[in-house]
Amino acid sequence: MSPRRPPALVLDLALAGFALADVWFHVDVEDQPAAAFALLGALALMLRRRLPLTTFVLTLLTALVTDAVVAPMAALYTLSSLNRHRLLLAGCALIYAIIDFLPWPWSSLDATELSQTNNLFHLTYTLATAAAPVFLGQLVQARRELSLRLADIFEAREHERLLTAQSVLAKERAQLAREMHDVVSHQVSLIAVQAGALQVGSRDAETRQAAATIRRLSVQTLEELRHMVSVLRASGSRPTELTPQPSLADLEHLVEASGIEAKLETDLPEELPPTVQRAVYRTVQEALTNVRKHAPGATATVRIDHRNGGLYATVTNTAPTRRAVALPSAHHGLAGLAQRAELLGGSVTSGPTAQGGYELCLELPVERNR
Structure with a gap:
């Protein structure tokens, strides 16, 4: 039995707290614009399940002006785990990688430094970092869909097994109905006929009364048997009411x-x-x-x-x-x-x-x- 997962709200609060801790270590509090954008990105994670794309856009400001990475990567992971549009996901990962790679403000960018080996290595690392949450989110989405498919297959097999069992049961009931009709009902009918003959032909009053009782009970039993046979034969084809229950x-x-x-x-x-x-x-x-x-x-x-x-x-x-x-x-x-x-x-x-x-x-x- 798999352990129960914590509620979604608890996970969202924990992730937002982790993002705030990331902001605390990487953002200077005195830089009020950067701190405000970082806080906005961390708190936006509370909306990641309902508005994943909007949450990702809000966290891009954090990646643009700060070195905090928890909020944008968490938003990118959530977006990729809930969205099947791979072109959109690739574009979002590329935008995040570019924003994370370029320095802020962009006016400080020196074009001659882009060709340096360290910067090329940094760009490759940034692209890999941006692709990781996308791949992980897609893996989680595939696992979720596979679980749903397996559940559907299991349900279909259970339904098929139930239908097979009902078919076997219907055959057994039909066979039982034939046996009851051909053997039991026939013998009870003979008992009723013989009791009727004894009732008519006997001169002893006590014997006639006993024969009448046997005949009456045989006829009642025969009627109940016929009703049971009809119930067994109708089983699986249409609802059939049973004999009214006694009180x-x-x-x-x-x-x-x-x-x-x-x-x-x-x-x-x-x-x-x-x-x-x-x-x-x-x-x-x-x-x-x-x-x-x-x-x-x-x-x-x-x-x-x-x-x-x-x-x-x-x-x-x-x-x-x-x-x-x-x-x-x-x-x-x-x-x-x-x-x-x-x-x-x-x-x-x-x-x-x-x-x-x-x-x-x-x-x-x-x-x-x-």
Whole structure:
């Protein structure tokens, strides 16, 4: 991780202070015109980012009448780092070199001295000194542009990677949709048909009621599967709304349609966050499903109340009256409930009761999730 650069204002103040120190060492205070031009050039550096060419012109007066070089060279560097016009930069460097080379006042210039070796060496040195900030500024500008290009390339690659991942995900969803439609939906349809036939052909009232429940749940599951298939197939092409999320208002219907003898007891405020309502609904749904699978013949009690700023949902079932039939399970239900509760700042606890039943309790903070 690269260190953070100081703010631009701090850098400008530091550069202006360095230029003022240069003026202090090279300009005689008693020479008021020279001191005034030198101070003007040093203070003009505060404008170098917004008006680089104007700043350079103002600092030329410093180079003309004094030996201070910090202000004009800093202005020339800033101009070259912000300007792409190379002819203008070459002209500015040449003007600065000429002004720095010629003595002040110009009336003291002796043409015969220009041909001397020392003066030619001085002219070469001055030209090199003027070219150095231009080359350095152009190098910084090229580095800045290269960084921007690299950032654009990185962004383009990230976008391409995202598109590739979305394409792969869309293919997997399409394959999953086909499997759900061809296998799962077909089998659930057969269950519904067989349950309907059993409901019509059976003479036992209890058997007909059980068959009706199986048929109703199969039809409901089939509708949800078809909606999920449509969502998966439409993924990546157009927005598709998911099935409306359940709330506490749907708990009564959930308990009635659970297929077991269950009682619902609630004492809740009128308004609760939607996330809390969904967590309670899914917890009760998972608990009732587990009772139906693992405790045949048991009864359940669902208690939901609000106290001490928290919401408590408890599902307790009695001991089973029949042996449970082994059913396939991924064992992800309770783990998913615990993860959902942790995201909301709550917890899920579960375990057997002293009477041989089972109890699952959800605790959620209400105020935190508003």
